[in-house]
Amino acid sequence: MGLRKFFEDLRQQRGAGAPGEAAGEALVAERMALAYEAAEANDYESALAIWGPLAHQGVARAQNNIGKCFSDGLGVDRDSALALRWLTLAAEGGDPVGQRNLAEIYFKGEGVQANAVRAAELYRMAAEAGDGPAQDMLSWMLVEGEMIPGDISDAKRWAEAAAAQGIVPAMTRLGMMYHNALGVERDAAAAARWWDKAAALGDADAQAMLGAAYQLGAGVPRDGVAALMWLLRAQAGASPLAEPFIHPTFxxxxxxxxxxxxxxxxxxLPEPA
Known part of the structure; x- marks a missing residue:
């Protein structure tokens, strides 16, 4: 969730506005839009000059943006302490993106001792507020069940919520859950449908699993050409899941x-089915 995710969050700001605008703070909305345009043009100095006063006024999304800039070194030197400070303010201010970005800091242990439990708490806050990437990450942690107690039913619920927002790894995970009968009855056709959606959106692991499904005729008609096509795409995307299947398919x-x-x-890539 690096620079690309940062710009996706900024695009959401332009369309939906930052937290704190619900009372009709048109000036805040206008300033945030200007900052967005500056950041898109890689003019972080101007963007930060706008976000700074807004952040000091308590605009949580502006606090998040400053924290993310310090975390990623966008327009400023990387500073994990300042990133932690600003993202904490944003999270405490109720900004779901700030909660998600703070969760990432705790998950990775950047400038703070790694704490997966705290990260999961923050991801859950953001997920409950509707943040798709947080829903996806929480789902993954619940499936793995290594850093926090596993909960397959909850993992499926959050994966479905994230997938409904177009979060591609969540689609792939749902395919795996149907494939492996995790919290659901084993359903090869449902697994293939989820992999087809994610594969068409460029997920290499989904492409590998869809290719394997075509090779084996699992949930889809057996089709060696389609199998190899998807496995080659997966291999180009560096998915290790393609390797066991690609040579037998050839x-x-x-x-x-x-x-x-x-x-x-x-x-x-074809359009998703």
Whole structure:
């Protein structure tokens, strides 16, 4: 969740406004929009000059943005202490993005002792406020059950919430849950449907699993060309899940079929089903 995620959060600000604008704070909305435009143009000095006064006025999203800049070194030198300070203020101010970014700091132990339990608490706060990436991360932690107690039912609920917001790893995870019968009845067709959605959106692990499904005829009709096409995409995306399947798939196809699969793998991704 680095620079790309930061810009996605900024785009949400432009469309939905920052916390604290519900009372009709048009000036705050206008200033935040100007800061967004500056940040998009890589003019972080101007963006920070706008966010600074707003942050001191208690605008939680501005506090988050400053904290994220210090965390990632955007327009300022990296400073984990200042990142922690500003993100804590944003989280305490009720900003779900600030809660998620603070959770990431605790999860990674950047400038603070790593604390997965505290990270999960913050991810849950943000998830309950509707933040898709936080819902996805909380789902992953609940599935793994290593850093916090596992809860497959809760993991599925949060993965579904994140997937509904277009969070691609959550779609892949749901496919895995149906594939492995985690909290649900094993359902190869449902697994393949989730992998198809995520694969079409570029997730390499989903592409690998969808390719394997086509190779085995699990939840989808057996189709060696489609299998190889998805496995080649997954391999190009560095998914280790493709390796056990790609060589047997090559071996089962004719030269003409292999060439067709390679051509398909080089085409733009298809639309999600």
């Amino acid at each position: 071996a089962a196809l004719s030269v003409a079929e292999i060439e067709r699969a390679k051509k398909l793998a080089n085409l733009p």
